[in-house]
Every structure is written in C-alpha cells, then in structure tokens.
Amino acid sequence: MQFPQKHSATGTTIFTVMSALAQQHNAINLSQGFPDFHIDERLSDALGAAAADGFNQYAPMAGVPMLKQAIATSFKNRYDTDIDPDTEITITPGATYAIYTAFTAILSPGDEVIVLEPAYDSYIPNIEMNGAKAVIVPLTAPGFGVDWQRVSDAITPRTKAIIINTPHNPTGAIWSKRDWEQLADIVRDTDITILADEVYEQLVFDGERHYSVLENEELRARSFALYSFGKVYNNTGWKMGFCIAPPEYTQAFRRIHQFLCFTVNTPAQYALAQHLTLDTTPIHTIMQGKRDHFLSLLKGTLFTIHEPAKGSYFQIAGYERISNLPDKEFATWLTREHGVATIPVSAFYSNGKDDKLIRFCFAKKEETLTEAVNRLMKIALPI
Numbered sequence: 001m002q003f004p005q006k007h008s009a010t011g012t013t014i015f016t017v018m019s020a021l022a023q024q025h026n027a028i029n030l031s032q033g034f035p036d037f038h039i040d041e042r043l044s045d046a047l048g049a050a051a052a053d054g055f056n057q058y059a060p061m062a063g064v065p066m067l068k069q070a071i072a073t074s075f076k077n078r079y080d081t082d083i084d085p086d087t088e089i090t091i092t093p094g095a096t097y098a099i100y101t102a103f104t105a106i107l108s109p110g111d112e113v114i115v116l117e118p119a120y121d122s123y124i125p126n127i128e129m130n131g132a133k134a135v136i137v138p139l140t141a142p143g144f145g146v147d148w149q150r151v152s153d154a155i156t157p158r159t160k161a162i163i164i165n166t167p168h169n170p171t172g173a174i175w176s177k178r179d180w181e182q183l184a185d186i187v188r189d190t191d192i193t194i195l196a197d198e199v200y201e202q203l204v205f206d207g208e209r210h211y212s213v214l215e216n217e218e219l220r221a222r223s224f225a226l227y228s229f230g231k232v233y234n235n236t237g238w239k240m241g242f243c244i245a246p247p248e249y250t251q252a253f254r255r256i257h258q259f260l261c262f263t264v265n266t267p268a269q270y271a272l273a274q275h276l277t278l279d280t281t282p283i284h285t286i287m288q289g290k291r292d293h294f295l296s297l298l299k300g301t302l303f304t305i306h307e308p309a310k311g312s313y314f315q316i317a318g319y320e321r322i323s324n325l326p327d328k329e330f331a332t333w334l335t336r337e338h339g340v341a342t343i344p345v346s347a348f349y350s351n352g353k354d355d356k357l358i359r360f361c362f363a364k365k366e367e368t369l370t371e372a373v374n375r376l377m378k379i380a381l382p383i
C-alpha cells in the first residue's frame with residue numbers, strides 16, 4: 001500500500017522522541033509540556049460525579065450549554081468582552097484539534113498561511129494536510145519579537161491566514177496590545193483570517209497580562225481564538241479545549257467539527273462547567289512560583305538565561321558555556337549523561353535553524369525541578 005504523504009514532517013515528533021529517551025535513561029522529563037502534579041481534587045471528583053450521575057451520552061454538537069455559558073462569563077469577567085455562547089463558542093477535544101479544524105474550515109489547495117517561527121509543531125503539518133503552503137517569518141533571538149516589515153512582505157494575494165501564538169511556546173514571549181494593533185494595520189485591507197493560539201492565556205507572569213485577540217474588535221471580527229483547558233487546570237490528558245469565533249466563522253468551524261468528532265466527552269464538559277464557577281488559585285501564581293524557583297536554582301549552573309519567560313510553561317536557555325554541539329545532540333547528551341530531558345529549540349523551526357538553545361518545561365513539582373537542577377549543577381566543565 002502506498003500511503004499518500006499529507007505533510008512534509010517526517011518521523012516521530014520531538015516530544016515523543018525526547019519523552020521516550022527520558023524513559024529509557026530514567027531521566028527527569030522537563031521536555032514535554034505537561035504538569036507532573038495532581039489536579040484540583042474538586043475537578044476529578046466532579047468528573048466522577050458527572051459519570052455517576054448519568055451524563056454519559058452524546059453532548060450537543062457545539063458543546064454543553066452550561067460549559068459554554070461558564071466560558072462566556074469567565075471571558076466577560078477577565079477581558080470585559082461579550083461572547084454569545086450559542087453562536088460563538090464551540091467545545092473541542094483540545095486546542096490542537098481546534099487549530100486543525102479552523103484551518104480546514106478556511107483553507108483550499110494553493111492557499112498560503114503565514115507562520116511565525118519558532119512555532120508549535122502541529123501548525124505546518126495542519127496547513128499542508130489542507131493542501132496549503134506555510135510561509136515562514138522568523139522571530140529572532142533573544143527577544144523573539146515580531147519583525148512587522150517581514151510579516152507585511154510575506155503577504156501575497158494567496159495569503160489566507162496568519163497564525164499567532166501568545167504567550168508563546170517555546171520562547172515564553174508575550175504580545176503587547178501594540179502587537180495586535182500592528183497586526184490589524186497589516187491585514188486591514190485584506191481578507192486574511194487570524195488564528196490566535198492563546199492556550200497559555202492564563203499563564204502570564206510578573207504582574208503583566210495577556211492581551212487577547214478578542215479585545216481588538218477589528219481583529220476579533222476575522223479571528224478564530226483557540227484555547228485549552230489542559231493548560232489552565234493542569235489536566236492536559238483530558239484533551240479539552242474550545243474555539244471562540246464570530247458567528248459566520250463558528251458556522252464554518254462547526255461544518256467541519258460535526259464530521260470530525262461531532263461532539264466532545266460529556267462528563268468532562270459537565271465537570272469543567274462546574275469547576276469554572278469555583279474559586280481557584282490563579283494558575284499564573286502557581287506557575288510563576290515554579291519558574292522563579294527553577295530560575296534561582298539554575299543560577300548555580302553553566303546554563304545562560306537571556307530573559308526569564310514572561311508566560312507559558314517554558315524557559316529557554318543557552319548552553320554556550322558548556323558545549324558547541326548542535327542543540328539536538330546536546331539535548332540527547334544531556335538526557336543520556338545527566339538524566340535531564342529537554343527539547344532542542346531547532347525542533348520548532350521547519351528548516352532546523354539552530355541557535356543552540358534548549359527548552360525546559362517548569363510546570364513540575366518543586367522537588368522535580370530541584371532534583372533536575374541538582375543534576376545540571378554536576379556539569380562542571382565544557383565538553
């Protein structure tokens with residue numbers, strides 16, 4: 001059987017590779033972006049209760065009304081934005097699915113999508129699976145800010161969409177209000193759709209705040225905004241998320257969604273609906289504590305931090321004082337020899353651009369981070 005090549009990515013994703021290597025070498029896994037601590041007991045209890053109470057059959061296609069309403073209320077409280085739960089919110093099995101569905105709703109073969117790299121690894125394969133082409137605009141180290149002239153120069157009559165990610169994986173950079181305004185200036189006289197991947201919206205540190213595409217009325221009218229409950233409630237394995245988009249865009253999204261998965265895990269929707277109305281410690285407070293703990297310990301190592309992460313689960317670090325190896329080789333060496341798994345940042349570039357940086361995930365228990373840094377401190381001499 002000849003299987004068609006639907007996208008240009010080959011092999012297994014780096015996340016799977018590094019996690020497998022971590023397991024093989026009994027390494028501490030700071031590679032993949034998931035917490036290693038328990039979720040709020042009230043949430044796991046609510047899941048069990050929803051199943052026990054009989055919420056086990058297909059939910060409505062667009063999502064359980066109570067959950068959509070709870071999301072609209074949460075966004076009203078946090079961003080002062082009015083969202084119609086019936087016509088603008090669709091519950092999805094995670095954000096990765098929502099990104100793919102949004103692309104599928106708008107792309108035709110031959111279309112182009114602008115991707116700012118480094119980028120989350122599903123974007124380009126998803127674009128290509130729809131017969132479209134990714135046009136890359138690099139973000140440049142160390143700040144990883146956007147070069148607006150390059151974005152503007154990358155637009156052609158075939159440009160159908162631009163995908164944005166803030167707070168950013170892997171760099172931890174965040175967009176300012178001004179960034180959104182500059183994007184609005186660039187797309188104003190075009191039909192370009194915006195996909196705003198805001199999965200880390202509740203993970204912004206140091207008293208700064210997340211600016212959502214939903215707060216820019218002009219952009220909101222042409223955007224799919226994509227979210228993940230996994231990054232808010234530390235339950236990435238539930239694979240629950242949602243899409244917020246204007247009614248016409250939501251209709252197009254649901255035209256695909258109804259034939260891709262039709263409807264999403266019912267008891268999880270009820271559990272999340274209930275949890276959204278509870279008082280919970282803001283996740284940014286918890287995660288900033290972890291980032292600060294990790295960064296203060298890391299000072300005792302030979303790794304270089306150019307800038308503390310402003311948001312997300314991730315801290316980028318340089319290893320120029322330790323080695324000259326390409327980042328993939330360095331990350332493999334670090335896992336094998338020192339028992340700490342990370343992600344080489346070149347994995348987030350389609351051309352494998354290597355700035356000799358690695359990405360640590362600090363969404364871990366303090367003792368996990370302490371033990372990892374204890375191991376990193378043993379790297380005493382350049383190799």
Ligand SMILES: Cc1ncc(COP(=O)(O)O)c(C=O)c1O
Nearest residue numbers: 033094095096120169199228241
């Ligand atoms: C930038 C970004 N987008 C999307 C996702 C996927 O979210 P989900 O697990 O809800 O599919 C991730 C997960 O790591 C991510 O980092």
